[in-house]
Amino acid sequence: MIQTEMRPEATCPAPRLATRSIRLAIVEEDPLVRAGVSAIVQSHERIEVIDEVGLSWRGMTAAEWDVDVLLVGGEFLDDAFGKTLARRNGSRPETEVGLVAVLQADDAAMLRSAVMCSARGFVDRETSHLDIGRAVCEVYEGRTYVSSSIAETLVGWVARGVHRERLPVPQIEAALTERELQILEALGDGMSNTAIARRLHIQEATVRSHTYHILNKLNLSTRTEAVLAGYNYVHGIRLQGPDKRAQKPGKGPRYKA
Missing domain, CATH: 3.40.50.2300 (Response regulator)
Incomplete structure (x- = not known):
C-alpha cells in the first residue's frame, strides 16, 4: 500500500x-x-x-x-x-x-x-x-x-466542493423539514452521526435516515456532499444573523448550533 x-x-x-x-x-x-x-x-x-x-x-x-x-x-x-x-x-x-x-x-x-x-x-x-x-x-x-x-x-x-455549485439558503430551507435542517447544520459543523444523535437526543439510525432524505431532497450523491452543503448553509445563515434563521412558516423555533 x-x-x-x-x-x-x-x-x-x-x-x-x-x-x-x-x-x-x-x-x-x-x-x-x-x-x-x-x-x-x-x-x-x-x-x-x-x-x-x-x-x-x-x-x-x-x-x-x-x-x-x-x-x-x-x-x-x-x-x-x-x-x-x-x-x-x-x-x-x-x-x-x-x-x-x-x-x-x-x-x-x-x-x-x-x-x-x-x-x-x-x-x-x-x-x-x-x-x-x-x-x-x-x-x-x-x-x-x-x-x-x-x-x-x-x-x-475538495474536488466536489470546488465543482459543486452552492445551494441558496432559501432553496435548502424550502426543501427540508425542521429536523433535517438541524441535522444539516450539525453535518456542516463537522459532527459524526453519534455526536448528532447525542445532541438531538435521537437514535443514530434516525440520523442516518434523515441524512438519506437530505441527500435525496438536495440532489446530493454522498455524505461528503451533504457535509459541504451543511457547511455552506451554516456559513450563509450565520452571515445573515440569528433573526434570519429563527423558524420556517408554521414551525416552531429551530435548533441553533
Missing part, C-alpha cells in the same frame, strides 16, 4: 531531537482497542506510551496533557476537544502537543472534525497497524502524515 505524506513546512513547528522517546497518550473509549493500539505503538523503538484514557479525558485540564503526541479516536474530536488542545498548545507553544487522529476513511464529518482540531496525522482505522507508528513519528517531527485511503477521500472532498 502506498503511504502518503503532506508536508506544509510553512505551518509546521521546528523538528525535534530524535535522541529521546516520543511520549504518547492514547485517547480511545474502547479498552480493548486501547490495549491493541498500545501494543502496536509500543513495538516501535522510538515511542513510549505514557497514558491511556477513555471518556475520563473530559475531566483533564489542558496542563495535564504533558506528552509529545496524542493519538485520538475520531469520535472524540469535537469542539470541546479542539478547544482544550488549543488552550494547552497556546499556553505552552515551546512543547506543542501533536495530534494524530484515527478515522474511518469514508467519514467526511469525522475527517473535517480532525482538521478543525488541528490534527497533523490522519490514520485509517483499517490500516492503522501499518500507519500509526510512522504517523506518530512524522507528527512529532513537525510534519503531516495522511494514510493513502484518507488522502483519496480528501482529494474527492
Whole structure:
C-alpha cells in the first residue's frame, strides 16, 4: 500500500531531537482497542506510551496533557476537544502537543472534525497497524502524515466542493423539514452521526435516515456532499444573523448550533 505524506513546512513547528522517546497518550473509549493500539505503538523503538484514557479525558485540564503526541479516536474530536488542545498548545507553544487522529476513511464529518482540531496525522482505522507508528513519528517531527485511503477521500472532498455549485439558503430551507435542517447544520459543523444523535437526543439510525432524505431532497450523491452543503448553509445563515434563521412558516423555533 502506498503511504502518503503532506508536508506544509510553512505551518509546521521546528523538528525535534530524535535522541529521546516520543511520549504518547492514547485517547480511545474502547479498552480493548486501547490495549491493541498500545501494543502496536509500543513495538516501535522510538515511542513510549505514557497514558491511556477513555471518556475520563473530559475531566483533564489542558496542563495535564504533558506528552509529545496524542493519538485520538475520531469520535472524540469535537469542539470541546479542539478547544482544550488549543488552550494547552497556546499556553505552552515551546512543547506543542501533536495530534494524530484515527478515522474511518469514508467519514467526511469525522475527517473535517480532525482538521478543525488541528490534527497533523490522519490514520485509517483499517490500516492503522501499518500507519500509526510512522504517523506518530512524522507528527512529532513537525510534519503531516495522511494514510493513502484518507488522502483519496480528501482529494474527492475538495474536488466536489470546488465543482459543486452552492445551494441558496432559501432553496435548502424550502426543501427540508425542521429536523433535517438541524441535522444539516450539525453535518456542516463537522459532527459524526453519534455526536448528532447525542445532541438531538435521537437514535443514530434516525440520523442516518434523515441524512438519506437530505441527500435525496438536495440532489446530493454522498455524505461528503451533504457535509459541504451543511457547511455552506451554516456559513450563509450565520452571515445573515440569528433573526434570519429563527423558524420556517408554521414551525416552531429551530435548533441553533
